[in-house]
Amino acid sequence: MARVTRSPLDPAVFLSEARRDGDGGLTLFVGVVRDNADGRKVEAMEYEAYEPMAEKEMERIETDLATRFPAVRLVMRHRIGRLAVGEVAVVVAASAPHREEAFAACRAGIEEIKARVPVWKREWGPDGSVWVDPLQPRPKHESC
Amino acid sequence: MRVEILLFASLRDELGGTCAVEVPESRPGEATVGALREAFLAAxxxxxxxxxxxxxxxxxxxxxxxxxxxxxxxxxxLPPVAGG
Structure with a gap:
């Protein structure tokens, strides 16, 4: 399955995909769409990717983290398209012999995704939509 | 030289999916990313x-x-990424 996909993500699938019989600790990060942002109501998030590069960047993160955390098996997925509140946008599953590495690699995985993978999201609310800028205070909705 | 640039997200909304920019060459058949950024922002x-x-x-x-x-x-x- 592609790492960047329009299909719904079931976290349990990726947890079992990450697990190996020699592992005793698994961690899972699940990012979902929430119903608010800076006091505004959010109805949906529309995710867009530079798809071929996003796929490669996810692979490069996996390669980098395999060097940093050699005992860990990571499975990472990002969904794109229009997602309703509560739908899963991103999953990072980490499996390791022991919990410390599983927690650390899982955390590193989601932080790298947020920092490096060319994905953007447009927030939809009652008054229209706005592109989310991770560094700027969020502007009010522009009318659409 | 002329370079065609792919645009995404807010940049695509504002400028369309692609944009062609003329950029000075730093040596024959080659320009720098920095010069291309300047040319793009000027255009x-x-x-x-x-x-x-x-x-x-x-x-x-x-x-x-x-x-x-x-x-x-x-x-x-690419605009600043905002995945997750």
Whole structure:
């Protein structure tokens, strides 16, 4: 399955995909769409990717983290398209012999995704939509 | 040389999916990412609000201002990423 996909993500699938019989600790990060942002109501998030590069960047993160955390098996997925509140946008599953590495690699995985993978999201609310800028205070909705 | 740039997200909304920019060559058949960024910002003032925060990808890999751009490369200008 592609790492960047329009299909719904079931976290349990990726947890079992990450697990190996020699592992005793698994961690899972699940990012979902929430119903608010800076006091505004959010109805949906529309995710867009530079798809071929996003796929490669996810692979490069996996390669980098395999060097940093050699005992860990990571499975990472990002969904794109229009997602309703509560739908899963991103999953990072980490499996390791022991919990410390599983927690650390899982955390590193989601932080790298947020920092490096060319994905953007447009927030939809009652008054229209706005592109989310991770560094700027969020502007009010522009009318659409 | 003339470089066609792929645009995404807010940049695509403002400027369309692609934008062709004429950039001075740093040596024959080659320009730098930094020169291309300057040429792009001069040609597309709407992108000035992002300025240096625009990320540049050459052949689907992030590139710095000193990196080269050559004919045939796939070049994309990306707003700050916001996945997750």
């Amino acid at each position: 597309c003032p709407a992108a000035a609000r992002l300025g240096k925060r625009i990320l540049v990808a050459v052949n689907e890999r992030f590139a710095g201002d000193a990196d080269p751009v050559r004919p045939g490369d796939t070049v994309a200008f």
